[in-house]
Amino acid sequence: xxxxxxxxxxxxxxxxxxxxxxxxxxxxxxxxxxxxxxxxxxxxxxxxxxxxxxxxxxxxxxxxxxxxxxxxxxxxxxxxxxxxxxxxxxxxxxxxxxxxxxxxxxxxxxxxxxxxxxxxxxxxxxxxxxxxxxxxxxxxxxxxxxxxxxxxxxxxxxxxxxxxxxxxxxxxxxxxxxxxxxxxxxxxxxxxxxxxxxxxxxxxxxxxxxxxxxxxxxxxxxxxxxxxxxxxxxxxxxxxxxxxxxxxxxxxxxxxxxxxxxxxxxxxxxxxxxxxxxxxxxxxxxxxxxxxxxxxxxxxxxxxxxxxxxxxxxxxxxxxxxxxxxxxxxxxxxxxxxx
Ligand code: PHE
Numbered sequence: 001x002x003x004x005x006x007x008x009x010x011x012x013x014x015x016x017x018x019x020x021x022x023x024x025x026x027x028x029x030x031x032x033x034x035x036x037x038x039x040x041x042x043x044x045x046x047x048x049x050x051x052x053x054x055x056x057x058x059x060x061x062x063x064x065x066x067x068x069x070x071x072x073x074x075x076x077x078x079x080x081x082x083x084x085x086x087x088x089x090x091x092x093x094x095x096x097x098x099x100x101x102x103x104x105x106x107x108x109x110x111x112x113x114x115x116x117x118x119x120x121x122x123x124x125x126x127x128x129x130x131x132x133x134x135x136x137x138x139x140x141x142x143x144x145x146x147x148x149x150x151x152x153x154x155x156x157x158x159x160x161x162x163x164x165x166x167x168x169x170x171x172x173x174x175x176x177x178x179x180x181x182x183x184x185x186x187x188x189x190x191x192x193x194x195x196x197x198x199x200x201x202x203x204x205x206x207x208x209x210x211x212x213x214x215x216x217x218x219x220x221x222x223x224x225x226x227x228x229x230x231x232x233x234x235x236x237x238x239x240x241x242x243x244x245x246x247x248x249x250x251x252x253x254x255x256x257x258x259x260x261x262x263x264x265x266x267x268x269x270x271x272x273x274x275x276x277x278x279x280x281x282x283x284x285x286x287x288x289x290x291x292x293x294x295x296x297x298x299x300x301x302x303x304x305x306x307x308x309x310x311x312x313x314x315x316x317x318x319x320x321x322x323x324x325x326x327x328x329x330x331x332x333x334x335x336x337x338x339x
Contacts, residue, residue: 001046002043002044002046002047002050002058002061002062003058003061005043005046006043006061006062006065009033009039009040009043009065010065010068010069013029013033013069016029016032017029017072017073017076020076020080022080022084023077023080023081023084026073026076026077026080027077029073030070030073033069034066034069034070034073040062040065040066043062044062047059047062104333104337107336107337107339108339109328109336109339110316110320110322110328110336110339111209111312111313111316111328113316113339114312114315114316114319115192115209115211115312117236118190118192118211118232118236118310118312118315119190119192119211121231121232121235121236122190122211122213122232125228125231125232126188127188127189127190127213127215128188128189128190129189129190129191129192130175130179130189130190130191131175131191131192131193132169132172132174132175132178132191132193133169134168134169134193134194134196135162135166135167135168135169136166136167136168136169136174137165137166137167138165138167140169140174140177140178141159141167141169141170141171141173141174142154143295144174144177144292144295144296145173145174145176145177145251145252145292145295146251146252146289146291146292146295147251147252151251153250153251157170157171157197158170158197158198158199159197159198160196160197160198160206168195168196169193169195169196170195170196170197171195171210171212171309172191172192172193172195172210172211172212172309173212173252173307173309175189175191175193175212176191176212176214176252176288176292176307177292177295177296179191179214180214180216180293180296180298181296181297185216185217185218185298185303185305186215186216186217186218187214187215187216187217187305188214188215188216188217189213189214190211190212190213190214191210191211191212191213191214192209192210192211192312193209193210193211193212194207194208194209195207195208195209195210202323202324202325202326203317203325204325205313205325205326205328205329208311208312208313208325209311209312209313210309210310210311210312211309211310211312212307212308212309212310213228213285213306213307213308213309213310214288214305214306214307215228215305215306215307216288216298216303216304216305217303217304217305218302218303218304219304220287220303220304220305220306221304222255222287222306224306225257225285225286225287225306225308226245228306229243229259229283229285229308230243233259233261233282236315236319237261237264237318237319241261241262241264242261242262242268243259243260243261243262244259244260244279245257245258245259246258246259246260248284248286250284250286251289252286252288252289252291252292252307253284253285253286253287253288253289253306253307254286254287254289254290255286255287256284256285256286257284257285257286258281258283258284258285259281259282259283259284259285259308260279260280260281260282261279261280261282261318262278262279262280263277263278263279263280264318264321265321266278280318282310282311282314282315282318283308283309283310283311284308284309285306285307285308285309286306286307286308287304287305287306288304288305288306288307293305313325313328316328320339
């Protein structure tokens with residue numbers, strides 16, 4: 001009779017095990033069939049009624065049932081555990097193919113980069129940096145630089161006038177005067193700064209940047225001017241580019257010169273960028289005019305000097321091949337991030 005019960009129990013355990021869907025189901029089955037108060041224990045209570053000669057065999061059957069079912073349960077539980085682990089791993093997997101968040105790092109504006117490079121090159125030659133105000137007077141911006149009010153050069157400057165005789169400086173040259181008024185020679189400075197002119201097209205902006213240079217001492221020569229500026233341009237543009245000095249005119253220098261570098265687009269052959277001349281104008285310079293020395297109380301028979309003024313945007317446009325100056329002020333990140 002017990003034998004029959006054991007067989008039934010085995011069948012029903014097999015059937016239920018086949019239905020199990022997880023580790024928990026399997027553990028419930030273990031309790032139900034093999035636990036202390038489980039089905040097997042119940043059946044074995046009947047063992048006392050079994051004939052003593054039969055008892056060992058039935059006992060053996062019961063044990064066999066117990067070990068077999070226990071093994072099956074363990075196996076099944078392990079299977080479920082493995083699938084569940086795998087499922088969890090699949091669920092929690094970090095997809096390393098997803099793009100990460102892009103960090104935008106700041107960088108120097110091309111105008112600032114050029115400014116710094118210019119300062120660095122002149123720094124090597126012993127020039128130190130001076131600054132002056134953007135809001136100037138007619139005296140510093142014009143008169144003391146030998147540009148009286150009826151001087152035709154004033155027309156070239158397209159000045160923004162402010163109230164009470166003030167104006168936005170049209171060049172960094174007034175800082176020459178401010179420095180010489182407060183210092184004695186030797187003076188060897190460069191002056192980076194903003195300048196303003198009422199003018200706007202693809203090569204002009206109402207606000208732009210210049211670096212002024214001034215070297216005054218007892219016997220500064222035009223040869224030193226040429227040497228200094230040639231060194232600067234070669235360092236900045238590369239040694240393969242030729243440099244030339246053309247005679248020019250500025251009221252505050254005499255003699256005056258404009259300096260060109262060979263066009264980098266056509267290597268001097270002539271193209272649209274250089275208006276088919278092969279050369280690009282890059283800066284104005286000259287020997288400080290005696291009248292300027294007189295206006296600051298220097299004796300023009302005792303000292304000589306040279307000065308120069310460089311347009312920073314111009315340098316940036318040529319170095320980085322930028323065709324429209326306005327790109328430098330629109331702050332479009334697609335443009336700026338290229339530098
Ligand atoms: N100040 C001049 C300009 O803005 C440049 C310059 C500076 C020329 C110093 C000669 C000497 O055009």
